[in-house]
Amino acid sequence: MDNECYLHKAKYVMLETRLLNTGLAKKVWSCSTMNTNELCGNNCNLFVGGFKDLGTVVKLLQEDLGGVRLFGYKLHNDRIEFGEMKDFDEIPTTVADIQKPGYFRISSTGYRFRHSFSSPKAFLLPPEHSILTVSQGYEIVEDGDGEMGVVFLGIKPCDRKAMSILDGILYGKSPVYTKRRDSIKAIIVEECLEPGETCFCSAVKAGPTISSGFDIAYARLYKDTLVFKYGSSLGEKILVKAGLQKAQDSHVKAYFEMVANAISMMNSRISRVEELQKALKERIGDKSFWEKVSSNCVGCGNCNYVCPTCFCTEINDIVEEGYSKRIGMWLGCLTYTYGLVAGGHFRQELYTRYRHFVLHKFLFYPKQVGDVGCVGCGRCITWCPLGVDLRDTLNLLVEGGTR
Amino acid sequence: MYRVAVVKLTSCSGCINEIVYAFTFSDIVSKYRIEYFTELVDVEEMGGVDIVFIEGSISNKHQEELVKSVRAKAGFVVAIGTCAVMGGVQSLRVGSDVNDVKKAVYAEPQYIEVYSDVKPVTDVIKVDFVIPGCPINGSALTSFLRKYAFGGLPIAVHESVCAECKRRGLECVLVARGVPCLGPVTVSGCGAICPSFGRGCYGCYGIKYFDLNREKLEAFSRRLAELGMDRDDIDALLKGYGFKVYSAIMRGGEA
Ligand code: SF4
Numbered sequence: 001m002d003n004e005c006y007l008h009k010a011k012y013v014m015l016e017t018r019l020l021n022t023g024l025a026k027k028v029w030s031c032s033t034m035n036t037n038e039l040c041g042n043n044c045n046l047f048v049g050g051f052k053d054l055g056t057v058v059k060l061l062q063e064d065l066g067g068v069r070l071f072g073y074k075l076h077n078d079r080i081e082f083g084e085m086k087d088f089d090e091i092p093t094t095v096a097d098i099q100k101p102g103y104f105r106i107s108s109t110g111y112r113f114r115h116s117f118s119s120p121k122a123f124l125l126p127p128e129h130s131i132l133t134v135s136q137g138y139e140i141v142e143d144g145d146g147e148m149g150v151v152f153l154g155i156k157p158c159d160r161k162a163m164s165i166l167d168g169i170l171y172g173k174s175p176v177y178t179k180r181r182d183s184i185k186a187i188i189v190e191e192c193l194e195p196g197e198t199c200f201c202s203a204v205k206a207g208p209t210i211s212s213g214f215d216i217a218y219a220r221l222y223k224d225t226l227v228f229k230y231g232s233s234l235g236e237k238i239l240v241k242a243g244l245q246k247a248q249d250s251h252v253k254a255y256f257e258m259v260a261n262a263i264s265m266m267n268s269r270i271s272r273v274e275e276l277q278k279a280l281k282e283r284i285g286d287k288s289f290w291e292k293v294s295s296n297c298v299g300c301g302n303c304n305y306v307c308p309t310c311f312c313t314e315i316n317d318i319v320e321e322g323y324s325k326r327i328g329m330w331l332g333c334l335t336y337t338y339g340l341v342a343g344g345h346f347r348q349e350l351y352t353r354y355r356h357f358v359l360h361k362f363l364f365y366p367k368q369v370g371d372v373g374c375v376g377c378g379r380c381i382t383w384c385p386l387g388v389d390l391r392d393t394l395n396l397l398v399e400g401g402t403r
Numbered sequence: 404m405y406r407v408a409v410v411k412l413t414s415c416s417g418c419i420n421e422i423v424y425a426f427t428f429s430d431i432v433s434k435y436r437i438e439y440f441t442e443l444v445d446v447e448e449m450g451g452v453d454i455v456f457i458e459g460s461i462s463n464k465h466q467e468e469l470v471k472s473v474r475a476k477a478g479f480v481v482a483i484g485t486c487a488v489m490g491g492v493q494s495l496r497v498g499s500d501v502n503d504v505k506k507a508v509y510a511e512p513q514y515i516e517v518y519s520d521v522k523p524v525t526d527v528i529k530v531d532f533v534i535p536g537c538p539i540n541g542s543a544l545t546s547f548l549r550k551y552a553f554g555g556l557p558i559a560v561h562e563s564v565c566a567e568c569k570r571r572g573l574e575c576v577l578v579a580r581g582v583p584c585l586g587p588v589t590v591s592g593c594g595a596i597c598p599s600f601g602r603g604c605y606g607c608y609g610i611k612y613f614d615l616n617r618e619k620l621e622a623f624s625r626r627l628a629e630l631g632m633d634r635d636d637i638d639a640l641l642k643g644y645g646f647k648v649y650s651a652i653m654r655g656g657e658a
């Protein structure tokens with residue numbers, strides 16, 4: 001190993017010595033400039049393979065874990081969504097997504113897929129989930145999903161960070177979320193070497209690569225050239241078993257170059273988070289600013305529903321013939337009902353709800369979970385029917401912003 | 404046993420079908436007795452009842468008086484359907500010469516007594532609960548009837564069709580296919596039926612009585628026009644269901 005990180009041109013430092021399953025001791029190195037979200041390719045322990053190898057990896061993982069279900073982005077009839085996959089090969093490999101404010105298309109002229117309107121949130125906190133059932137004799141039965149084992153396949157670094165944010169809010173508190181979260185036995189992440197047009201994950205330290213919280217990650221260098229790395233001993237075991245080749249210098253170089261490009265491109269899309277936070281605090285009371293940036297917003301709530309970190313739900317009791325059930329249903333803060341309480345409304349004017357969305361992501365999540373609540377996936381931008389662009393809002397906040 | 408009446412004004416009777424259907428559930432029939440309902444029971448005059456469901460909009464003086472007398476005889480009034488709540492499709496004629504409209508529809512227009520305007524029930528009397536929809540969603544009605552029997556009411560969720568669309572896990576037809584969809588400005592309740600069939604919402608639950616103003620509605624109309632929808636069609640859809648809200652917004656008021 002060279003003693004210099006290709007990406008940062010900085011020294012490697014030794015982190016720890018780990019015992020491999022093979023019984024050999026291995027030194028774990030890392031770039032000295034590494035921060036928790038921008039790992040230097042797991043110490044250049046990169047492997048190389050193709051989609052066939054990814055298939056093998058998935059199969060080995062499923063065998064190892066036994067009886068697990070696969071969830072990920074799947075392509076079906078020209079449509080991509082996050083959900084249960086019947087088979088590994090439903091993964092989108094031959095299409096690209098084109099994302100712009102208020103615009104999404106699947107195209108067959110490219111092959112890099114970022115993400116769909118639905119995210120792992122759809123599994124972790126289903127849009128309508130049963131909480132309990134009450135029988136006619138007023139017996140309360142708590143509903144649950146039964147035992148499951150799940151593997152997430154091909155989720156993105158932004159998705160993975162969104163899970164950590166949701167963990168901070170819901171884990172151990174929401175029984176539905178906790179149960180589903182615990183059912184995830186392994187996570188395979190697809191890193192992004194070419195971000196989408198609305199992505200800005202690197203600016204909020206959520207991507208486009210991943211350094212922890214996964215078992216196996218891969219990045220698509222070229223159409224059928226994948227660079228693999230592991231993030232857990234399970235992942236390491238599987239990659240070794242799959243017999244993957246070590247990546248060559250040319251792969252490593254190309255990988256880091258693409259990552260660096262992706263990062264510099266995305267970083268320029270929004271102002272620095274610290275500046276944003278400062279500006280937000282100063283402009284909370286600037287009514288005309290918030291009215292202006294939300295002037296096209298009609299309060300449809302799409303931004304909340306597609307956001308992988310929005311977690312707000314309404315509890316609704318439904319009376320059926322012979323029993324009642326209590327359900328939790330997604331209900332986001334852009335919606336009029338949000339803030340409506342007996343006797344009044346906390347946020348009657350729409351601009352105050354749009355403002356709350358932005359404030360929650362950038363000022364309040366840090367108080368709740370110790371990090372900003374936006375992972376820069378850009379879904380709220382792409383899926384807003386009116387194309388309201390969060391990046392514009394953020395950049396307008398900071399005068400002399402980068403856009 | 405709660406005593407129920409159903410009163411029909413100007414409408415297509417689509418919602419009436421949903422009411423009839425709701426009363427086929429045994430747990431509902433066991434708690435309600437239908438006292439007055441022209442389509443079901445042979446009673447000439449409505450007496451005092453606990454709940455009345457009013458379907459349709461008001462087209463003339465006679466209906467207006469009727470609605471007022473119904474209010475006086477009922478403990479709880481539910482406006483059923485977009486017509487009763489916001490005006491409904493018959494509002495399309497507002498703005499045209501009423502005599503031309505009469506001539507276009509009826510062979511002997513001289514017998515038709517009709518206002519030039521359309522009045523939703525909610526304009527004339529105080530209603531206690533509204534269930535919009537064209538027609539209403541049957542499950543909203545059964546949910547009301549079941550909860551009312553327990554001494555409660557369904558929670559009213561004020562949101563767009565988009566919320567239901569997303570909770571159903573549907574991909575947005577507007578964003579992903581460029582299909583004009585009125586979901587963002589339309590009151591929820593249908594369960595996003597149209598987007599579930601790959602077509603755009605045409606606003607049959609009426610436009611939102613909250614969060615919209617002229618500027619926002621115009622921004623949204625421009626968006627639909629960009630997607631190739633005809634300007635006149637956009638205006639017809641916005642006006643044709645949620646007339647009451649639409650005209651208030653166009654007069655410059657906030658919804
Ligand atoms: S998706 Fe767009 S229009 Fe809808 S609530 Fe969010 S910002 Fe407003």
Ligand code: SF4
Binds near residue numbers: 306373374376377
């Ligand atoms: S706020 Fe927007 S960009 Fe940020 S995580 Fe949510 S959907 Fe993604």
Ligand code: SF4
Binds near residue numbers: 310312
């Ligand atoms: S941004 Fe709004 S919907 Fe999302 S978590 Fe915060 S309050 Fe809830």
Ligand code: SF4
Binds near residue numbers: 115158191199207208
């Ligand atoms: S936001 Fe980053 S991690 Fe997420 S899809 Fe885009 S580039 Fe990939």
Ligand code: SF4
Binds near residue numbers: 385569578587604
């Ligand atoms: S398809 Fe229509 S109802 Fe559904 S999210 Fe899109 S605009 Fe809203």
